[in-house]
Amino acid sequence: MIKPSKLGYADLAVRDMDAMEHYYTEIMGLTLMDKDEEGRRYFSTGLDHHNIILTPADESNLVGMGLQMGPDVSLRDLKKMIEQEGIEVQLKSDAQPGIPEMLEMKDPDGFLVHLYNEIDMPAPRFKENGIVPNKLGHLALGAMDAVKTAEFYGQVLKFRYTDRIGDRANFMTCNRDHHVLNVSNLGKHIGRPNLYHIAFELRDASHQYASLDLLSKNDIQILWGPTRHTAGHNIAAYHHDPDGNLVELFIDMDQLIPELDYFDPRPWHEDFPMKARHWDDNAAWGTRFEETLFQHSLKKFQGISN
Ligand SMILES: [Fe+2]
CATH class of the missing domain: 3.10.180.10 (2,3-Dihydroxybiphenyl 1,2-Dioxygenase, domain 1)
Incomplete structure (x- = not known):
């Protein structure tokens, strides 16, 4: 079954990174997990390495989304199936912290769609303060x-x-x-x-x-x-x-x-x-x-x- 199992993360293009970090940690009650060399910040709701990515940008928008596939889905086989639909797709290694391998493609609006089987689960647990969504x-x-x-x-x-x-x-x-x-x-x-x-x-x-x-x-x-x-x-x-x-x-x-x-x-x-x-x-x-x-x-x- 090549259907994704869940919406793993959303990647947002962000104008005001500090205000958005404060919002996601103090208001929404997520845990800041990582910052990378490009200035992206990664937040977890409680289990996965990240469920929200904030990417510095001049304009707010959606960069893309991560969809987690079941463990039985071969990314290589999936790549071939997607290519047969005439869609360009790349297999990437260590493109994001916590995700060893992913496929990357764009939807018709240019939003990035990442498909992956595995994501680290450091399980920072659910915080005590803030909204703390499921x-x-x-x-x-x-x-x-x-x-x-x-x-x-x-x-x-x-x-x-x-x-x-x-x-x-x-x-x-x-x-x-x-x-x-x-x-x-x-x-x-x-x-x-x-x-x-x-x-x-x-x-x-x-x-x-x-x-x-x-x-x-x-x-x-x-x-x-x-x-x-x-x-x-x-x-x-x-x-x-x-x-x-x-x-x-x-x-x-x-x-x-x-x-x-x-x-x-x-x-x-x-x-x-x-x-x-x-x-x-x-x-x-x-x-x-x-x-x-x-x-x-x-x-x-x-x-x-x-
Ligand atoms: Fe809605």
Whole structure:
């Protein structure tokens, strides 16, 4: 099975490295693990060598992502399979601390995709202070052509569609979480590929409330939520990190039973069984939540480019 097992890390292009290091260590409660010669900083949520990389840059954006493959996947065989799809891919050794070998390719928007079997697990454990999420949950990509980018992840890496909202959001997973990627068309609207948002999973509602209190005490405004999404049914709340990236903190995401092709039933589901579906924009809850948030990001990026 060449499908990745998990979203291992996100690599962010960062303007203000010190503010972002402070945010990831003191606010998010990750552990700083390493700094390399190029000035990149590596952070762990609790087990892997890193789950977040901050790369110094002039402009904030997503550099790329790391996807961890199962131990039975041969990177050499996978390289051949990807090349057969007409995609350029390189096998790299010791390209990152903690990862002995990886494949590197670019998705249609130019975001780097790293595939690896092994990552060091120094297990700094979960910190006692800060938000301390369970894990990096998903990335929402701002694609130039959302359908084309979603097809890339579907065809090349065997991500499966879970849900879609209108023609602007494509939810895809490689494991049991409702979405590991959300491929949106935000890039098309602002004229360049970008990061729509990065999302971390929290433990439960009390953890979410405590996290939002912590943000508030640190003068970080909650932009929206917590409220329940339609696709994925996660209860989400959003804020900005110091570099202006939208960050989601969520609980309660739908869990797929892949073999049965439906989501573990929950009282708030619209369908029984709840299967992948194509939602109308803002079909449920009588709110304009998701469109509002999308418009918020659109305005923010248009403000930067104008
Ligand atoms: Fe999200």
